[in-house]
Amino acid sequence: MTNKTYQLESLACPTCVAKISNMLKKTKGITYSEVLFNSSRAKVTFDEEVISSQDIIDKIEKFGYKVLSEK
């Protein structure tokens, strides 16, 4: 299991949080995810054999939110 925190562009509405968080929850390979509104971060725990960190970034960006950095 890998833990990563992604810094997203500033999230402006709590519904964005709900959207991203639902998307992550329904993504295969992700076992835990939490999207933080004020700090605009996504904390994700995932199985690297199923999904790569880059895949997650691509998914979030395709969803319309820039990923500024990962940690």
Place this chain on the structure above:
Amino acid sequence: MKNKLRAFFAKFWLTKGQTVFVSGIFVLISFILLKTIGYLVATIVFMMLTSAIAGIPIFKNAIIAIRYKIVGIDALVTIAVIGAIIIGEYWEAAAVTFLFMLGDYLESRTIEKTRSSIRSLINLAPDKTRVKRDGVEIEIAPEDAAVGDHVIVKPGEKISVDGVIIEGAAYINQSAITGESIPVGKGIGQKVFSGTIIESGYLIIEAEKIGEDTTFSRILQMVEEAQDKKAKTQKFLEKFSRFYTPSIILITIIIYIIVRDIRLALTLLVISCPGALVISAPISIVAGIGNGAKNGVLFKGGDIMERLGAVRVIAFDKTGTLTEGQPKVTKIQAFGIDENELLKITAVGEAYSEHPLAKAIINKANEMNLDISQKPENTQTITGHGLTFDLNSVSYFVGNTTLMKENGIDISDTEPLFTAQQEQGQTAIWVGANGKVLGIISIADTIRKDAKTLIANLRKIGIRKSIMLTGDNAKVAKAIASETGLDEYHSQLLPQEKVEKLSALQKKYGKAAMVGDGVNDAPALATADLGIAVGGVGSDIAMETADVILMSAEIGKLSYAIRLSRATSRNIKQNIVFALAVTAALLIGVIWGKVFLSVGMLVHEASVLLVIINAARLLYYGKRVKKKKKIA
């Protein structure tokens, strides 16, 4: 990074700002055309163009969300816009899409502002370190420094590690950590913290903590986490909004079936998103926590602010909380000898004593710049009574009453003065020689300067009881309680008894907060409804255990912390009431037939903006109050 960004921009065709700008121009042209040439083909073309430019991003978002089975506001707006176009309301479609994009854009900008005080804290993080390795000065990134490195800091530069000064002295601005903007003088042997700035002077620091272990980094992490810890109200609102949107959609369908008015139904859809309601709590909290962090008060979450605002009784630890935690000479009474001479003689004698009170006397002598380098002779410690020594062929006695009596010192004239000191909670010490009393030195753990004002302020803001829980004896406790104006005190308590006493207070008066320095009161801090730590800088346990941390030793900030908490809770409530009122007004307006799509959207977006702006007021909370205090 840049390439990635460019690729990203290429994928989308306009940025948010550009979309708003372009669609704004088009909507303006549409409006002018509508008012001049009227509803002609050209007018409709511009209206459709507006809807397309502003609408495509909304539409795109809606589709992505629906793929994950989420019906967000994008979907509702999309339905409304398509509906409006179908029924030929081109102006409405254009206005709604433009207003939605504009609102979205302005909201993210204002939210960014509201979050700015936390962001600015992050920007204070040091970005370089100058270390001396093998005799050579090199510049490295702060995270590349190692424990034990000798870090060199010059005026105007930021200290990048936590450590001890091994060379030099400087005035240091610690505002990043304590919120205090008045620089503090520090010299060899004293601790300095990462994130603080040297205003004048030059330091070489031996690094003790680096990178993420520094106090500053930990503060950042705490604030970062705190801003997203949800308040009770917020959790409730999120639950509420989950059923709110679907139920409005349901109502919309029912109303449509009954009245067969598509315009009304579409408008209901647009106003059904509880935008202002769900944003009300988190945005107030981020502003409140940001204000606190800027002023050296850390709240570990929105729930903590709600709780602190509701606290009714506050229990204080004594040593290190109400007092400074270091015994100091408070009074010197000299009889037939110069005060400084008395202090000098005593300090010379005490120089070899291990007693904690001796340290207070020596510190005082150093403070007065007295030369105490002379060596006493025949120094003898009489355990429990004091000490004797010879200096310049005179035998001196420093200690308690028994010591004086045994050595033939006549204390009959001065004894009332001595007992008076004791009554005041001071530890009094005799100094005598040649059968006469030379002086009485009073030593006490000094009460913090702002403790008395704090207790008075707490009373003013409606705290029912301020109580001291201490392990010290009743005399000292009583003296401090009456000096500071505390309502109650409980003395001679063991740490375990402090916990029990606290639970009893909670039962009797309601929500209780415990204030301590985290040294020996960690269990009590944990038991209280709310643990508040004073002087959090450098105390890891305090920072871990407490819910609220006053970074500096200024205990007076507690009343500010409570007021800020209350202001934040109040702000959330204002926002909720406002959001609900707007929604109710809109609903009435729609059903009445007075509000249509564009007006509905305008009011909806405006209400979200107003909620954010109201929350942003919290950033400036306290500035006005401070000024008032100065006048008084």
